[in-house]
Amino acid sequence: MPKAEAAVLRQTNTPMSIETIDVGPITPGDVLVRVRAASLCHTDLEAIEGALAVPLPAVLGHEAAGEIVETGSAVETLGVGDRVVLSWNPHCGACFYCDRAQPILCRQYLANGPIGFHFDGKPRLACKALPVHQLMYLGGFAEYCIVPAQAAIRVPDMMPFDRAALIGCGVMTGVGAATRVVDLRWGDIALVIGCGAVGLSAVQGCRLAGAGTIIAVDPNPARRQLAHAVGATHACAPDQAIDLARSLTDGRGADAIIEAAGRPEAFRLSVEAARPGGQVVWLGKVAVNEQIAFRWGSLMQEKRITRSSYGGAKLATDFPMLARAYLDGKLKLDEMISARISLADVNEGFAALKRGETVRSVVVLG
Ligand SMILES: [Zn+2]
Ligand SMILES: [Zn+2]
Numbered sequence: 001m002p003k004a005e006a007a008v009l010r011q012t013n014t015p016m017s018i019e020t021i022d023v024g025p026i027t028p029g030d031v032l033v034r035v036r037a038a039s040l041c042h043t044d045l046e047a048i049e050g051a052l053a054v055p056l057p058a059v060l061g062h063e064a065a066g067e068i069v070e071t072g073s074a075v076e077t078l079g080v081g082d083r084v085v086l087s088w089n090p091h092c093g094a095c096f097y098c099d100r101a102q103p104i105l106c107r108q109y110l111a112n113g114p115i116g117f118h119f120d121g122k123p124r125l126a127c128k129a130l131p132v133h134q135l136m137y138l139g140g141f142a143e144y145c146i147v148p149a150q151a152a153i154r155v156p157d158m159m160p161f162d163r164a165a166l167i168g169c170g171v172m173t174g175v176g177a178a179t180r181v182v183d184l185r186w187g188d189i190a191l192v193i194g195c196g197a198v199g200l201s202a203v204q205g206c207r208l209a210g211a212g213t214i215i216a217v218d219p220n221p222a223r224r225q226l227a228h229a230v231g232a233t234h235a236c237a238p239d240q241a242i243d244l245a246r247s248l249t250d251g252r253g254a255d256a257i258i259e260a261a262g263r264p265e266a267f268r269l270s271v272e273a274a275r276p277g278g279q280v281v282w283l284g285k286v287a288v289n290e291q292i293a294f295r296w297g298s299l300m301q302e303k304r305i306t307r308s309s310y311g312g313a314k315l316a317t318d319f320p321m322l323a324r325a326y327l328d329g330k331l332k333l334d335e336m337i338s339a340r341i342s343l344a345d346v347n348e349g350f351a352a353l354k355r356g357e358t359v360r361s362v363v364v365l366g
Pocket of ligand 1: 041042043044062063169170
């Protein structure tokens with residue numbers, strides 16, 4: 001089993017340190033992946049800042065792609081050399097929620113995630129003989145990682161690693177919200193709040209699902225321009241969003257709203273901008289104990305409001321489909337990469353993410 005350079009978080013609100021860790025051994029259901037690209041997501045930042053509790057030391061990074069270098073003895077679906085996108089939602093397939101096609105609520109997944117090891121409760125990484133945890137069963141900020149085989153999804157060999165990485169979290173969540181969670185009809189008027197990686201992906205999901213008008217909402221003009229580049233037909237600042245949505249709909253409001261900003265005012269805007277009978281998906285989040293106030297009338301009139309963490313991801317179907325859409329020119333990912341950085345620059349990458357300067361920085365390895 002290999003040694004790997006990894007960015008290890010030893011204490012919240014301190015920089016990750018680049019250390020050499022031991023990777024392995026793998027169990028029969030695991031695969032060993034040589035990580036080739038891992039992008040920086042806000043959820044990693046929550047772990048760094050302590051808002052998301054992760055046992056330390058831990059390797060973060062949950063949006064990654066690489067190639068299989070070894071498979072466990074029970075793995076039949078993947079082989080050495082396969083190019084894979086990694087997912088942070090392994091699931092047991094047999095619990096109450098898995099049985100109801102809600103793998104994001106899988107009991108095993110939710111019970112073991114906070115422990116930072118795999119479903120068997122055992123570590124896969126170590127540093128100087130002491131266990132190292134993996135964020136969300138993954139730990140992409142390392143040269144190698146071990147994941148359950150079902151969390152490594154094969155994509156075409158032509159798919160570039162840095163763009164493949166984005167599929168694993170932000171792109172899946174945004175595109176999935178539009179294609180798997182809301183029921184968009186051909187020609188519908190959609191409104192997307194927040195134009196980070198998830199929002200820009202939601203814009204594209206709306207386009208792929210056949211929306212006729214896509215309004216992108218973000219206070220940052222550069223982000224609005226990006227939204228246009230990936231398929232938004234209109235873009236505006238948050239304070240203009242309701243007027244714009246109504247002006248395009250005879251005063252009704254948008255058919256479908258996808259919120260991807262994670263701010264109280266964005267959640268409020270999402271329901272205010274929806275037409276009677278419209279659909280709202282919330283992808284963003286605030287601290288779990290934070291209260292958000294709504295004007296009650298904005299929640300009425302048969303609106304359907306859904307909160308989704310992963311855009312209704314169907315991993316084995318959706319990851320290859322998203323990769324194929326990129327290769328066919330239908331899904332734009334190049335526009336979402338703000339910077340390609342080395343593992344040593346990961347702390348500065350998160351500082352830039354926090355300052356709102358980047359959509360996605362991607363750590364490129366090997
Ligand atoms: Zn993420
Ligand atoms: Zn389950």
